[in-house]
Amino acid sequence: MKTINVTFIFRSRDLVNIYSILLNDHYEKIERDLIKDLKPDIFVDVNKFEFIHNAVNIDRFRPDLGLSDKVQEIVNGYQYIFYAGRINEKKGVGDLLRAFAYIKDNFSDVVVVLAGQAEGYYTYYFNELARKLGISDRVFFVGPVPNSEMPYYLNGCLFMAYLTRGAEGIPRAILEAMACGKPVLATRVAGIPEAVRDGETGYLVEPRNIEQISARLSFMLSNRKELQYMGLRARRLVENEFSYDVVIPKLVELFRDISSE
Secondary structure, X not given: OOOOEEEEEEEEOOEEEEEEEEOOOOOOOOOHHHHHOOOOOOOOOHHHOOOOOOOEOOXXXXXXXXXXXXXXXXXXXXXXXXEEOOEOOOOOHHHHHHHHHHHHHHOOOEEEEEEOOEOOOHHHHHHHHHHHHOOHHHEEEEEOOOOOOHHHHHHHOOEEEEOOOOOOOOOHHHHHHHHOOOOEEEEOOOOHHHOOOEOOOEEEEOOOOHHHHHHHHHHHHHOHHHHHHHHHXXXXXXXXXXXXXXXXXXXXXXXXXXXXX
């Protein structure tokens, strides 16, 4: 498919934010909060902004795939909480480990699996943190996972934990987990609450709040039947609002409107 670049530029106080929408596998969310902060003398009419969600391939990411042999070998019969993304503190990886350490003794059948590239010294840092927390044998860093394998990691997990500390729209990893019928424990930042609807498709916590995160982890692990129902609602939401079939026509309509003006 041909790639079309459409760049939107918003000025917000001391910051210029540039968002690109690519008509292929990449869609960026235009943040509503950002629009609210626009200067009164901005050179565009804010009433004309279109809000277009990120999108996910619901045929590739679906809930009927099961576990691959590779994933089964890694988890070795354990159930697991899953994270996919960059391995650093900004993404809340340390917060997840610290919170899990509080509850690990109550859930001896559960481990944490983290997929992604560790930046800089973080490989050593998080392995050392896990050792100090006494959870080295309950945490598995699997490194970067090819997109073709990601659906199998997601299918096998109890839920995804995405505890980012900063704003980043709606992370694709969250949508992919939901498309696989998994609820998400996430932080209440940026556009995440548009997908992770507290008590419906997952749960929201405040960034860096280890006590709150550990309490919610414990609650979710104690109510695994409810996680299945939440996963069904998560899949339905992605089908209705975040699938290619929904998002691409909106982009095409937007581009047509732009070209006709």
